[in-house]
Amino acid sequence: MTAYLLRRLLSLSLSLVAASLVIFLVMEVVPGDPASFMMGINADPQAVAALRTQLGLDQPLPLRYLGWISGLLQGDFGISYTYRVPVSELIAERVVISLPLTLYALALSTLIAFPAGILAASRRNSASDLSVMGATQLGVAIPNFWFAMILVLVFAVNLRWFSAGGFPGWEAGFWPAMKALTLPAIALALPQASILARVMRSSLIDTLNEDFMRTARAKGLSRGQALRRHALRNALIPVLTIIGLQFSFLLAGGIIIENVFYLPGLGRLAFQAITQRDLIVVRSVVILLVFAVIVVTFLVDLAYAAADPRLRRRRT
């Protein structure tokens, strides 16, 4: 187990180094100079040059890469070109929205998907199975931004139960903040719940067909008992994989939903930074997301071990 963990940690660090190089080089290759973007089309060339010097953009490439990496290692993400505040501050402000939103959406998605998937699998080909399958088919097919707009039209514009978007901040209180995240979380959760429910269903059906399930039934367990005690745990591994992927997807990929609800999340920060060529912010956000994905993958690996004792005992 320890050796396994160490190996995972090593590959984690290697992935991070590789990712940092790729991110840095890609952002250098993309055309666009941060200084001329900030100064606009009427600017004096001399003033643009002065700004480039001020931002350290005239230093050679390897020096800038090393500067960035050594800063990262000391927990210093640098200063944003455009906002002129520490990048870590910017990211911290955004994470307190993106992370709760991700967890909220993931919780909703799991709460919907588990019962739906189990119901569909345990009553295969019944009316409830067909309706779960139909509903999830629809859920996968509907683009989440479109669904988000419908939610806004119904609940914000017509019923006026919610704001059309925005985020009051956690200092406004827990409930107002959660309320502001509710429509976005629903919009994000629906397609994810549909995917998860379908995976849950097929994984359970596969397990239900296994020999050990027949044995469980043969020793006198009812269908429900066998499902709860033996099938669920075995069906969980593919489901955990999907949840892990969904977490990464939601954390990094919420940008469209963030735009529809004008939530100042991580995705929008990255998007805005790309258009403004705020390279230092782009790099830091992307490396952070890479880090998050790697950590989540690692946690999912640990969760496998928890769900499947055989993985725990294996001495590799």
Add this chain to the structure above:
Amino acid sequence: MTKNSITAAAVSVLALGLALGAPPAMAAKMDVTIGMQLEPPNLDPTGGAAAAIDEVVYANVFEGLTRFGSDGAILPALAESWEISEDGLSYTFKLREGVKFHDGTDFNAEDVKFSLDRARADESTNAQKALFADIASVELVDPATVKVTLSKPNGSFLFNMAWGDAVIVAPESAADNAANPVGTGPFTLTEWVKGDRVELGRYDGYWGTPVKLDKVTFKFISDPTAAFAAMMAGDLDAYPAFPAPENLVQFEADPRFEVITGSSEGETILAMNNKQAPLDNIKVREAIVHAIDRQAIIDGAMFGYGTPIGTHFAPHNPAYVDLTAQSAYDPEKSKALLAEAGVSDLSLSLKLPPPSYARRGGEIIAAQLREVGINVDITNVEWAQWLDDVFKAKNFDMTIVSHTEPMDIGIYARDDYYFQYGDADFKAIMADLANATDPARRTELMQAAQKKIADDYVNGYLFQLARAGVISAKLKGIWLNAPTQANDMTGVYWED
């Protein structure tokens, strides 16, 4: 509590209310939330070109010696009055007294000298450094008087000092203005939730007419659909420069809202690379201009919002000359000119930045040019890429851009500017204009400049961008026109 005692309590509460002079049915609203498309990258108008900076801080947080009124007139601001010497070389500004910066420090002549010297210094990162180019020296006469000496007469000096880039900052706070702006305006920054909103609160130590609002919130909603929903849901009180003109019709039909339209300083042009063959041939440029039906672009791309222009000048300016007839839509003439120039099978690139005037307008222009036999190759680019590829490297045939700086016809005198005109005669006109102080002579020169660039068919002049927006019907005092990029909230109030 018996029923009687409840009644008694109710009566006494009522009586108390009456005794206190019965509060109004509903307290007047004292705050306003304004929608904006782009978030300012920082809040220092002296260190960046982003229009969104001025849209938040101009007149609200920072003030200059002079300022723009809503009609574009130059009004006194921190300078109470001024005297101009006979030769037009020295300006003596009498400053307002008793003005305090938001951090409590006094405003005086030192701050003016500091601000102007800082903007024109070698290491200055002021995006509009040219505004200060003619200043030779800034001298303190006494704490309330400053004398600015120019190296040559400049008839637009007072106009230049009204720009957001020329606001007065204090030496103690200037370096931190990007995140923590300290000005002399009637509002101070109270909170900035990055990516979401900037909140301004009333500054009680303001020298001028007190503002009527307690709080102004600028909320950044770039997606047009989200902006529409936010207005409809009542989350916003106004969106003065609404990003999607197609939605304005729906606001017009709703009695809660009022649609406002005014003019802006945005001359939208089909810029052509004047040094790139075959566009270096004036006949080819003239042919392109005659192939364009401006009204079709205004109707198709801007849903009718926009005023056709025939030169690079704002139609609301008194010195404007209507030259649209000279470049009227005439495809036959266009074909004839192409034949005359001996060009056939012409294929040109058209690079389009993100705004809808460019992307939608570009499609229409491409179709119109195809009608006269010019093949157009459209490439959509992001702004940063546009700046690199088109603006800096001049790697383009045509592009569409709205030039939103006020009175920016002077860019045609720049040699290295992206459309590469820099004609000697035009430069002479601009040099004369810089030296002229007599208003009649200035008008004459400005008109000569407009005609010159129309005669040379430097660019296709399409339309003046309208400033079309939506406001709550009860909100008063919002600028209709945009003589500069600003949301001046100093005169805004709610009607009871």
